[in-house]
Amino acid sequence: MVTSVKPPGATFFSAINRASSSKDDAAGVERWIHLAQNHDVKLRSLPGSSSVQVLARCGHPERAERLLISLHKDNIAIDTSTYNLVVSAFAKQGDADGAERVVRLMCEHEVEPDVVTLGAAVHASAKDGMKERAEAIFDLILHRGKTQPDAVGFNALINASVKAGDTKRAELWLSKMIEVGVAPSVVSYTTVLHAHARNGDIDAADKCLASMQQTGVEANVVSYTALIHACVKAGDIPRAERWFEVMQAAGIQANAVSYSSLLNVCAKAGDYERAEKWLVQMCRDGVAPTEVCFNNVIDACAKANCPERAEAWLWRLAGKEDSAEDAPALEARGLGLAPTRQSFTSAAQAYGKLGFYKQVERLLEKMEDYGMAMDEFSLTVQLSAYGRARPRQREYAEAAFRRHHARKLPITRPAFRVLKSLLTAGRLQELLEDLKLKAEDLPEFPDNKKPRSSVSRDAELKAQRCMRPQTSNTPHHN
Numbered sequence: 001m002v003t004s005v006k007p008p009g010a011t012f013f014s015a016i017n018r019a020s021s022s023k024d025d026a027a028g029v030e031r032w033i034h035l036a037q038n039h040d041v042k043l044r045s046l047p048g049s050s051s052v053q054v055l056a057r058c059g060h061p062e063r064a065e066r067l068l069i070s071l072h073k074d075n076i077a078i079d080t081s082t083y084n085l086v087v088s089a090f091a092k093q094g095d096a097d098g099a100e101r102v103v104r105l106m107c108e109h110e111v112e113p114d115v116v117t118l119g120a121a122v123h124a125s126a127k128d129g130m131k132e133r134a135e136a137i138f139d140l141i142l143h144r145g146k147t148q149p150d151a152v153g154f155n156a157l158i159n160a161s162v163k164a165g166d167t168k169r170a171e172l173w174l175s176k177m178i179e180v181g182v183a184p185s186v187v188s189y190t191t192v193l194h195a196h197a198r199n200g201d202i203d204a205a206d207k208c209l210a211s212m213q214q215t216g217v218e219a220n221v222v223s224y225t226a227l228i229h230a231c232v233k234a235g236d237i238p239r240a241e242r243w244f245e246v247m248q249a250a251g252i253q254a255n256a257v258s259y260s261s262l263l264n265v266c267a268k269a270g271d272y273e274r275a276e277k278w279l280v281q282m283c284r285d286g287v288a289p290t291e292v293c294f295n296n297v298i299d300a301c302a303k304a305n306c307p308e309r310a311e312a313w314l315w316r317l318a319g320k321e322d323s324a325e326d327a328p329a330l331e332a333r334g335l336g337l338a339p340t341r342q343s344f345t346s347a348a349q350a351y352g353k354l355g356f357y358k359q360v361e362r363l364l365e366k367m368e369d370y371g372m373a374m375d376e377f378s379l380t381v382q383l384s385a386y387g388r389a390r391p392r393q394r395e396y397a398e399a400a401f402r403r404h405h406a407r408k409l410p411i412t413r414p415a416f417r418v419l420k421s422l423l424t425a426g427r428l429q430e431l432l433e434d435l436k437l438k439a440e441d442l443p444e445f446p447d448n449k450k451p452r453s454s455v456s457r458d459a460e461l462k463a464q465r466c467m468r469p470q471t472s473n474t475p476h477h478n
Contacts, residue, residue, distance in 0.1 A: 052086060055067060061089035080114055084120060087124070100121065107144070122157055155188050221252050256282075263282075275296060288335065298310045298313045298347055305353065339370060344363055348378070360382055360385040376411065379409070383415055410443075
């Protein structure tokens with residue numbers, strides 16, 4: 001047809017372009033647009049718009065932008081909704097520059113931005129926490145005087161401020177939207193609640209919820225979970241529980257995140273009884289726990305110096321019989337869960353803090369039976385157990401260090417520091433030379449995995465009270 005006396009016209013190109021668009025064929029759309037332009041065929045507005053939309057939907061905003069510019073040169077009209085798709089595509093990629101370029105292109109060609117444009121453009125800047133950029137694009141659109149902002153636009157501004165760490169600015173925009181008569185949504189308040197939660201500012205979070213209720217916006221599970229998280233950051237267990245109960249009294253079903261927040265604060269405080277209670281309640285409420293939930297309970301028991309209880313929860317996670325007679329009833333079978341490396345290491349650490357190195361060895365061997373190799377944290381826990389044993393087990397520590405190195409497993413400075421406290425300077429130097437290791441080459445240990453300090457005699461006695469009576473007066477651990 002192209003080589004015939006009468007080449008195809010606008011009707012043909014429009015039809016085939018429309019067919020490509022209906023299949024979201026981005027490459028086909030571009031090819032037929034270019035062919036039409038090469039043959040000086042002027043397309044009508046609809047095929048041009050649909051072509052831009054296809055490119056935007058397929059995640060090619062730059063190509064869509066280029067096509068927009070090309071179509072404008074041919075005086076083909078493009079509607080606001082088509083521009084909005086391109087702005088949204090840039091926003092999804094977090095490309096604030098691209099989103100702003102398209103908005104300015106709209107204004108240049110007298111295509112009026114609407115609330116969708118406003119929300120998408122501001123959201124593009126909000127994704128990277130560029131609050132000044134978000135506010136600038138907000139002003140650019142509003143100063144034209146034809147678009148009134150809605151909750152989506154204000155929410156994007158609030159979100160940009162929160163991501164930039166400016167909670168006061170977020171509160172200012174929340175107040176501003178109320179002032180201009182735009183009703184805040186649950187998202188508006190919850191975004192600010194999350195900011196207060198991240199800062200651990202319980203009082204500010206309380207006030208935000210009170211303001212939310214005064215304006216008639218009903219809090220949802222996400223809102224209450226943000227409040228509970230604020231209490232977690234502040235380490236305030238009673239307050240976290242109180243908000244949890246308020247949420248339930250309001251008829252809002254707690255989700256896994258809500259329960260996980262409660263379990264986390266109990267774990268941090270070493271309050272294993274509360275942690276156990278909430279995990280059991282979680283299961284009773286039909287909310288499926290995760291391995292992290294069990295790990296929080298294990299960690300709480302470990303912090304409370306109750307190693308056998310920590311191990312009991314480890315085996316519950318594995319779906320085996322309980323080994324703590326007074327632990328609350330919980331059926332872990334059928335949940336599809338399995339212990340993680342953290343599960344085993346936390347339980348082992350509970351024994352290691354008391355110097356019960358045989359139990360540490362046993363649990364770490366079990367961990368490997370489950371197909372999980374030791375890591376730098378596991379090694380540090382094992383070496384610490386040898387150091388806290390009475391008498392100290394220097395030979396075992398050196399042998400464990402050698403095995404770990406021979407298996408090419410990671411070794412970090414904390415493990416090395418524990419070993420250094422066990423061996424003489426001369427022996428340590430010999431070991432390093434033998435293994436061709438240099439202390440300065442060892443990486444630091446992540447802050448969230450630093451080994452815990454040794455326990456006092458009072459803590460050791462408390463641990464013995466947590467443990468089940470043995471058949472002999474001598475503990476079986478060593």
